[in-house]
Amino acid sequence: MTVDTESLSCQELVELVTDYLEGALEGALLQRVEAHLAACPDCSKYLEQLRQTIQVVGTLTIEDLSPDAERTLMHAFRDWQAGS
């Protein structure tokens, strides 16, 4: 996407938020994004929702290894030890 850095629309801004959060923006484009966010409560709300999304995703529990799979792997480890 080509972004006109002179006037950044809300529709363009929402496509830049990940680059912004990742610290991948610089120069004039970064300034435009920051200026837009400072002046636009709706886009600030969007950014907040995205941060909340990241927060919720961060609380998800991690899938455990099934006992069967773990047993198989521990067998493989012992076999490997015995063979090496």
Next chain:
Amino acid sequence: MERTDAQLVAALRAGDEEAFRELVRSWNAPLLRVAQIFVPSRAVAEEVVQETWVRVLGALDRFEGRSTLKTWVFRILVNTAKTRAQREGRSIPFSSLQDPGRVPEAAVEPERFLPEDHPQHPGGWASPPRDLPEDRLLAAETRQRIAQAIDALPANQRAVISLRDVEGWSADEVRNALDLSEVNQRVLLHRGRARVRKELERYLT
């Protein structure tokens, strides 16, 4: 206690079962997520993870520490998964990982914005985002919805968002493990997060 890679490899070589158990447990979820980019089912992905660990052990003497152990294990996983996918006659969605930008995908539905020729606010919000209720944000039901939304993502987005936002890996760790460019890692993260945000907003508002 966090061990260094060298300590961990030494423990494995010495036959430390607890070190191995801890390792296979802690990397199980991300290994499965990444395997599922390449193979069709959860069951096959589990087999790929098992096969990966056997290969890792077999190759451990050749681990030289030029990459991190994590990157090295994930590279072995990706190779194992690709081989398995070929054997299953499944075309590898390689392009989807290497070039996700080819197919455009809007973070927010275009109809939520004013048209480009709008006199006051071209491309401004027509239907702006609203406050999400804080008290429901971390409720069990919400988290379950979000877990389902992640499961429903295309496998490459699901892998990247799982590694970054569930597992807390850095962008560089994800890039190295999946052999992704900086840009493609960000594109996949952007799309994955945007889709999950949509679901969060839809559920809570």
